[in-house]
Amino acid sequence: MKGSDTDQPTKMMIAQAAREDWGVVVAALTKTLGDLQLAEDVLQDSLLKAMELWPTEGIPSRPAAWLYTTAKRKAIDQLRRSSNFRKKQQDILATLVENQSSDGDSTDDIPDERLRLVFTCCHPSLSNEAQVALTLKTLAGFSTEIIAKAFLVSETTMAQRIVRAKKKIREAGIPYSIPSKSDWSDRLAAVLGVVYFIFNESYSQTGSSDASAEGLSTEAMRLGSILLRLIPNEPEIKGLCALMLLHEARKPARCDANGCSVTLEKQDRRLWCQSKIREGDALLRDALVMGQVGPYQIQAAISAIHATSQSFASTDWLQIQMLYDRLYEMQPTPVIELNRIVAMSFAQSPAVALAELQSMEASSLETYQPFQAVKADLLRRTGDLVGARLAYDCAIDLSRNQSEIQFLKAMRLSIAT
């Protein structure tokens, strides 16, 4: 296949269509073929064929359906050629041939089977790293190269991770199915955890020059809205989508022109995206009336208080502290405890918060970056500048985020002797 300049716009459109519909087509193919790898292989082949045909023949009216139908034909060819022909494959082939449309030019409707695939990709038998990589690869249609960049590992490492995960799905018999009622809440929590992890990863890299990290938050929100459409009555999905919207709304104010992070206190609230705040707030209200409060709804509620406060000073910190208390009951983790203590420092006083922080001090926390950052801030605000400088040094050493380091260094400098 030879590329010419005139092909370029068509190729970009193909790439775009493929990215958007990838998850739908892969999920439907996987359901039919019972094999994720085969599904991705035949779809990739169909995409190559599209690149060859569409620039001259024009883009079909329903590109995804064309890809789906073409991929199924390719699967038939591949299964027929397959040397180790098993009974199961014979059955799949028979079904494929039987359902093949009689009219060669028509394209099939694509059933939305993505929910099955989501649960497969986020199966607890896969490591968290594998869950995240697979979700981005199969559902979001990200290339291995982009995922590798976003997670700061080499492309080879990421490719191996994805191959191993797919192998485990096949070898261990991880099903393409929606979990039973008894497993539902745990399995859903795993899925939401993966989506939120992807979202947060873009934040932990704010200020990095890489645009692929930026794409992660957009993708996480897209995955969230897909889940919302597929499972409309789960308050925690609404909670997660609200949380992501409310975070995203404040993004334009999070960094200054130099890429240095700006604390909530110093952020220019006029830069916050009001339409996202309204959307997030409405979604959160929808969730809360369902009367099944969960961790994402609480976090969204905290975020909503910040997003709708006129100023830092007028923020209802006591309410935020109470919400963190509730969240800590559900998820007793150090990061939530630290956030609770920060809220306490504004709701009550830095001294009260510092006492609380000292009560949680344990050797394992000494090397925990957020702990040192909070400690530095509280020591500074209570006037212990010597202690604060030490804690800032520790926090800077432990940080892996450039804009965070810049911020901590500036704070350290502001109390230099």
Add this chain to the structure above:
Amino acid sequence: MQYLLLIYSNEADDPQPGTPAFDEMIAGFEAFDKALEAKDAMRGGNALKPVSTATTVKVRNGKTVTTDGPFAETKEVLGGYYVIEADNLDTALEFAAKIPCVTWGSVEVRPIMTYD
């Protein structure tokens, strides 16, 4: 697919014969066996004698080395196993979660290799 369910527990935590807990465990295993048979999922299984009866064999440089005890010294030891037939991992995990010892020990679920 076939799966091997390996039942691990700390022997010190296992109920002792003659106690109500032991009777409960046995009744639990009987119920589990019946549940497997009802679904035509039972392909085999056994309880093992205590780990103190174990012997490990290895051949190094053509020399057979026999040692007492299990391969790895761990608190949780293999106490028994089942071989079951299940459509997929989720079904196998559901069965595994019904094995009585799972509340104090753990069950490792391993797909069995097939050559076809």
